[in-house]
Amino acid sequence: MGALGKPIILMVAMYVFIKFVLPNIPGSAPLPSSLIALYLLLTGSGIVIFQTLSKESKDAFWGPMQRFLTGENLGGLQALRYGVLILFPLLVGWQTYGSTAVSDLPPIESRTIHPAPPGEYTGLSNPVAKTPDNIMQGKGFYAAYCSPCHGGNFDGKGPAARGFVPAPANFADPTTIAMLQESYLFWRIKKGGVGLPIEGTPWKSAMPRWEVELPDEWIWKIIMGEYDGAHQSPRTWE
Amino acid sequence: MKPAIQIIGQILRGGISVIVAIMVGGATISFAQESVSVRATLMTGGVPVDDPSAAAWSSAPPATFPMSPQVHWQNRIQEVTVKDVIVRALHDGNQMAVLIEYADPTQDPDDAAALEFMVGDKKAHFAHGQPMLQVEGGPVNIWFWKNKTDKGVDMSAKGFGTLKPQEHQDVKAKGAYSNGTWKVVFSRNLSTGHPEEDVQITPGQFISIAFAVWDGRKDGAGELVEKGSQKAVSSWWYFRADAPPDYSGYMYAAIAAALALGFQFVLIRKLKKGQ
Numbered sequence: 001m002g003a004l005g006k007p008i009i010l011m012v013a014m015y016v017f018i019k020f021v022l023p024n025i026p027g028s029a030p031l032p033s034s035l036i037a038l039y040l041l042l043t044g045s046g047i048v049i050f051q052t053l054s055k056e057s058k059d060a061f062w063g064p065m066q067r068f069l070t071g072e073n074l075g076g077l078q079a080l081r082y083g084v085l086i087l088f089p090l091l092v093g094w095q096t097y098g099s100t101a102v103s104d105l106p107p108i109e110s111r112t113i114h115p116a117p118p119g120e121y122t123g124l125s126n127p128v129a130k131t132p133d134n135i136m137q138g139k140g141f142y143a144a145y146c147s148p149c150h151g152g153n154f155d156g157k158g159p160a161a162r163g164f165v166p167a168p169a170n171f172a173d174p175t176t177i178a179m180l181q182e183s184y185l186f187w188r189i190k191k192g193g194v195g196l197p198i199e200g201t202p203w204k205s206a207m208p209r210w211e212v213e214l215p216d217e218w219i220w221k222i223i224m225g226e227y228d229g230a231h232q233s234p235r236t237w238e
Numbered sequence: 239m240k241p242a243i244q245i246i247g248q249i250l251r252g253g254i255s256v257i258v259a260i261m262v263g264g265a266t267i268s269f270a271q272e273s274v275s276v277r278a279t280l281m282t283g284g285v286p287v288d289d290p291s292a293a294a295w296s297s298a299p300p301a302t303f304p305m306s307p308q309v310h311w312q313n314r315i316q317e318v319t320v321k322d323v324i325v326r327a328l329h330d331g332n333q334m335a336v337l338i339e340y341a342d343p344t345q346d347p348d349d350a351a352a353l354e355f356m357v358g359d360k361k362a363h364f365a366h367g368q369p370m371l372q373v374e375g376g377p378v379n380i381w382f383w384k385n386k387t388d389k390g391v392d393m394s395a396k397g398f399g400t401l402k403p404q405e406h407q408d409v410k411a412k413g414a415y416s417n418g419t420w421k422v423v424f425s426r427n428l429s430t431g432h433p434e435e436d437v438q439i440t441p442g443q444f445i446s447i448a449f450a451v452w453d454g455r456k457d458g459a460g461e462l463v464e465k466g467s468q469k470a471v472s473s474w475w476y477f478r479a480d481a482p483p484d485y486s487g488y489m490y491a492a493i494a495a496a497l498a499l500g501f502q503f504v505l506i507r508k509l510k511k512g513q
Contacts, residue, residue: 070509093492163304198373202363203474
């Protein structure tokens with residue numbers, strides 16, 4: 001196999017593992033390309049250090065590379081050598097072109113989906129009694145004011161939703177109201193999109209500022225109706 | 239020794255083809271684009287500033303954006319006629335024109351359309367630059383067209399209720415209706431002398447754009463169904479006028495390739511000498 005074969009196989013195996021195997025392990029996720037490059041660099045450095053520990057392993061490691069590059073006694077591989085020597089500068093040129101070319105993609109705007117609420121809204125508890133009557137009233141208000149965007153099925157797919165980016169929240173999704181407290185919803189409904197901090201990109205949100213139209217009591221009832229209708233429970237501290 | 243070298247050769251060959259495949263694949267992925275921006279194509283000759291049907295429009299790539307009823311502020315509306323707009327743009331380095339196209343079953347005097355731009359560096363809320371509570375917002379520049387008058391109105395707003403025509407009218411507009419489709423062209427110079435109220439368009443730079451449409455139909459009682467804030471709106475999207483072609487990338491690539499070639503040459507020479 002030679003001292004050069006094993007390192008190449010090791011590098012390829014490492015790449016295949018990081019790129020294709022690791023993301024499929026439960027609880028894992030695809031790695032960004034910069035991290036993959038870093039891991040491969042570390043693997044490569046480790047191999048070079050290991051291979052150059054003794055003079056014999058060093059010669060066995062560099063020897064084939066030197067012979068390939070200098071082209072001595074290469075026989076049938078001479079054509080491949082010329083191919084590599086021509087391809088390498090071309091690849092470098094291509095990469096350089098790619099990194100200097102002006103991007104056609106618009107700037108990336110990151111957005112925090114659930115930014116921190118102002119202090120006065122943390123820890124508020126719903127003052128309205130959780131009775132079937134109040135929940136039903138809340139669902140009625142929801143149908144009138146919220147369902148056009150958030151949907152009659154609480155799935156964010158109301159008839160008015162299609163043009164809005166960010167899309168209206170899907171309350172049936174366990175990563176929305178199920179991981180928030182009632183006080184958080186109270187803040188978001190009361191102040192609407194324009195009440196978001198800068199990391200929430202308020203200039204894009206269509207959510208109305210309901211405090212100018214609805215009394216607080218209605219908002220608390222709507223919150224109850226939303227949780228009940230979406231079959232979710234508010235997050236609590238215990 | 240020969241078999242080992244052959245194996246190395248095979249591995250190298252395989253490795254190179256993998257690298258090439260990744261690079262080619264990566265390059266294709268980076269070219270794929272969704273409709274998130276309007277690209278104003280650079281053209282020579284007259285921009286069709288008042289001709290929605292000009293042949294030149296076929297050279298501009300279309301971008302489609304979904305519309306919603308305006309619900310952010312009262313008076314809101316829950317259903318609108320226009321569900322999508324198709325937008326194209328052209329410029330010649332001096333003038334620009336934006337063509338907005340949408341399906342509307344009837345031609346009515348009150349049919350209207352508008353473009354909205356953020357002005358300056360501050361973010362503006364897409365609903366007429368509504369004041370935001372935690373972020374200091376900027377104004378918006380609105381270009382408005384109505385079938386009845388068939389001309390453009392250059393307007394400014396910073397929140398609902400503040401919309402008013404500007405003193406300096408820089409925008410032209412013209413509509414054409416056929417086969418259930420409106421085509422409306424808006425045009426203006428890329429830059430104006432009033433950067434505090436007009437959007438300034440610098441080729442190569444992304445700016446924010448949004449759209450609004452009113453179907454001017456009337457209900458059974460003779461009242462307009464869509465009027466004022468009761469209209470179809472879009473979210474913010476991007477707009478960019480193409481910059482003149484820049485060939486410096488090829489020069490840098492050639493320099494880098496030459497350096498790599500030189501590096502190879504020196505390396506091989508040193509290796510040969512060393513042996």
